[in-house]
Amino acid sequence: MTSEVSSFRFHHPSRLRRSVLTVPAINDRAMEKVASLDCDAVIFDLEDAVAEDRKADARSKLLNFLQKSDLGHRECIIRINAADTPYFREDMALVLEALPNAVLLPKVEEPVTIQDVADMLGEHDAAEGLRIWAMIETPRGVLNAAAIASSGRTSDSRLDAFVVGLNDLRKATVIPAEPGRTYLVSYLMQIVLAARAYGLDVIDSVSNDFRDMEALAAECAQGRAMGFDGKMLIHPAQIEPSNHHFGPSAAAIAEARLVADAFANPAHAGLNVINIDGRMIERLHAEEATRLLAKVALITARKDKP
Incomplete structure (x- = not known):
C-alpha cells in the first residue's frame, strides 16, 4: 500500500529548471554541444524528434553519449515513446541502463501511466533518484491534470514535474498559434494549478520560432507570471532569455x-x-x-x- 510523501519534496530548492533544452537523440553534434551550454536541464528526445526507422540508432547514439559524457550541473531527462508503441520496452531498457535523472513520458492522460512506469522502475530496483516527468499535451491530459498530479503524492510514484506540450494540444483543440496564447491560457493555468496543488514543478511549452526573440521573451514573461518554473526550449539561443525571465530578479x-x-x-x-x-x-x-x-x-x- 502506498502512503503520502512528506512535504519536504515539494519545491525542493536543489534543482533549477529555468531552461530545459530538448535535443534530438539522433543528433550527435547537438548532443556533443550540450556540455558547453548554460541550460539547467536537457531532454534527450527519442520520440517526436526521431523518425520511426531511426529509433534503434538513436537509442544506441544516446547510450554511447551518456556513458562517455559528464553533463555537470545539467539535469538529464530522456523522453521516451509511449507505452502503446513498439519502441516503449526498448526505450525503458535504455533508461534503466543509462540512469538519467528522469524519464519523460509523452501524452500522459491517466494516473495509471505514471504508476505503471514507476512500478517498472521499482521492479528493476532503479534508484529513487530516477524520477518521472509527464508531458501534458492532450485535451484528456489537461482535464485529468489534477488526478495525474495527485499520483505524485504517493511514496513510490517518482513523479516530479509536468511539461506542457502546446503543439499537440493546439492540433487537438484546433486553437491557432496566435501571439499571447489567449485561448490557451485557461488550459495552461489549469495545468499549473494541478502541479502546485500536489507539489510538482511545471515547465512551459516551447516557443516554436527560435529566431523570434521578441516572441520568446513575451512567452517567458507570461509563463513566469502564470507560475511556471521554466520553459522547454528547442534551440541554444533561447537559453539565456529563459534563464533571465525565470530567474529571480x-x-x-x-x-x-x-x-x-x-x-x-x-x-x-x-x-x-x-x-x-x-x-x-x-x-x-x-x-x-x-x-x-x-x-x-x-x-x-x-x-x-x-
Whole structure:
C-alpha cells in the first residue's frame, strides 16, 4: 500500500529548471554541444524528434553519449515513446541502463501511466533518484491534470514535474498559434494549478520560432507570471532569455534577504507574523524567501565555476 510523501519534496530548492533544452537523440553534434551550454536541464528526445526507422540508432547514439559524457550541473531527462508503441520496452531498457535523472513520458492522460512506469522502475530496483516527468499535451491530459498530479503524492510514484506540450494540444483543440496564447491560457493555468496543488514543478511549452526573440521573451514573461518554473526550449539561443525571465530578479532577491534576515533575528523567535517597514509578513513568506535564496546560491555557484 502506498502512503503520502512528506512535504519536504515539494519545491525542493536543489534543482533549477529555468531552461530545459530538448535535443534530438539522433543528433550527435547537438548532443556533443550540450556540455558547453548554460541550460539547467536537457531532454534527450527519442520520440517526436526521431523518425520511426531511426529509433534503434538513436537509442544506441544516446547510450554511447551518456556513458562517455559528464553533463555537470545539467539535469538529464530522456523522453521516451509511449507505452502503446513498439519502441516503449526498448526505450525503458535504455533508461534503466543509462540512469538519467528522469524519464519523460509523452501524452500522459491517466494516473495509471505514471504508476505503471514507476512500478517498472521499482521492479528493476532503479534508484529513487530516477524520477518521472509527464508531458501534458492532450485535451484528456489537461482535464485529468489534477488526478495525474495527485499520483505524485504517493511514496513510490517518482513523479516530479509536468511539461506542457502546446503543439499537440493546439492540433487537438484546433486553437491557432496566435501571439499571447489567449485561448490557451485557461488550459495552461489549469495545468499549473494541478502541479502546485500536489507539489510538482511545471515547465512551459516551447516557443516554436527560435529566431523570434521578441516572441520568446513575451512567452517567458507570461509563463513566469502564470507560475511556471521554466520553459522547454528547442534551440541554444533561447537559453539565456529563459534563464533571465525565470530567474529571480534583483528586487525579488533583495526582498527575500530582507524577509529571511528579519525572521532570523532572535527578537522574532517564535513569531509567525512580524512587522517589516509597516508590512505584516508571515512566516510562510520566510520559507519562500529561503527557497529563493537557495536557488540564488546555486546560480551564483555556477557562475563562479571556471
